[in-house]
Amino acid sequence: MPVVDRVASAVVTGVPPLVLLAGMILGWRSHLLVWQDLVILAVMYCGVGIGVTVGFHRLHTHRSFRVHPLVRAWFAALGSAAAEGPVIDWVATHRKHHQFSDVEGDPHSPHTGHDHGFKGAFKGLVHAHIGWVFSEMEVADERLYAKDLLADPLMRFVDRTFVLWVLVGLAIPFGLGVLLSGTIAGGLTALLWGGAARIFLLHHSTFSINSLCHFFGKQEYDTSDESRNLAWLAIPTWGEAWHNTHHAFPTSFRHGIGRHQIDLSAGVIRLMEMCGIAHDVVRISPARIERKAVPQTR
Numbered sequence: 001m002p003v004v005d006r007v008a009s010a011v012v013t014g015v016p017p018l019v020l021l022a023g024m025i026l027g028w029r030s031h032l033l034v035w036q037d038l039v040i041l042a043v044m045y046c047g048v049g050i051g052v053t054v055g056f057h058r059l060h061t062h063r064s065f066r067v068h069p070l071v072r073a074w075f076a077a078l079g080s081a082a083a084e085g086p087v088i089d090w091v092a093t094h095r096k097h098h099q100f101s102d103v104e105g106d107p108h109s110p111h112t113g114h115d116h117g118f119k120g121a122f123k124g125l126v127h128a129h130i131g132w133v134f135s136e137m138e139v140a141d142e143r144l145y146a147k148d149l150l151a152d153p154l155m156r157f158v159d160r161t162f163v164l165w166v167l168v169g170l171a172i173p174f175g176l177g178v179l180l181s182g183t184i185a186g187g188l189t190a191l192l193w194g195g196a197a198r199i200f201l202l203h204h205s206t207f208s209i210n211s212l213c214h215f216f217g218k219q220e221y222d223t224s225d226e227s228r229n230l231a232w233l234a235i236p237t238w239g240e241a242w243h244n245t246h247h248a249f250p251t252s253f254r255h256g257i258g259r260h261q262i263d264l265s266a267g268v269i270r271l272m273e274m275c276g277i278a279h280d281v282v283r284i285s286p287a288r289i290e291r292k293a294v295p296q297t298r
């Protein structure tokens, strides 16, 4: 991995928590956190989070549904604001993960290349969570894994202008903060929560799928990997924590297919389908689901 990429990764993963920490220490006793900031954080977390889960993941990577090319580009821009890398790179890495899930070649498995025992498990989890971001070995060849996106001029444009979308994702909370408070200071605290805190929280929400959801939780469906369904993580990850189900049926628009398995991303796709925005939504037949189901002891 070129040094410039490694520095960029360090900046986008390291700066938000540092900014957040500094802001909290310096301003906690003053009116640093006001209700507007929490609302802006929630709106930005949900909006950009959907860009990653519905856009980058279910639409661009797995083609779980179809939309107009402009809507595709909109989702690519929205997901880019999460600062998790340009869309084509994200898609290529994730498709490689599915191809080599938990065996040699998986960009972020907690189970490969580490010793057994507690120390090895811990090292594996750290690698799967964040270490892989800095590893030279884990770069996926876009020409091999994302040929379709490379052939699309609109997607290439959004991919090339990645930094612009990250900056737009920072300008929006700042602008909202200024509007709601009428002061620049209000804009800056909104930037702290809707920008830095939101990037930090979304990063670790996505990273947790790669680490925790390949280690802890239930295997409800037969897959050849270590993917797990981790119920408590389903709401903050917009349904992505039903990760074992996802590995069993990667193209399904719904990851939480069981009873009471809340999957907010699937709800968004369903809503888009009802409004005529999403078409050809991929649903898995009950017979296929039944064939892969693993009997649960409790």
Ligand SMILES: [Zn+2]
Residues within 6 Å of the ligand: 097, 101, 209, 210, 214, 227, 243, 247
């Ligand atoms: Zn996985």
Ligand SMILES: [Zn+2]
Residues within 6 Å of the ligand: 057, 061, 062, 094, 098, 246, 250
């Ligand atoms: Zn996937």
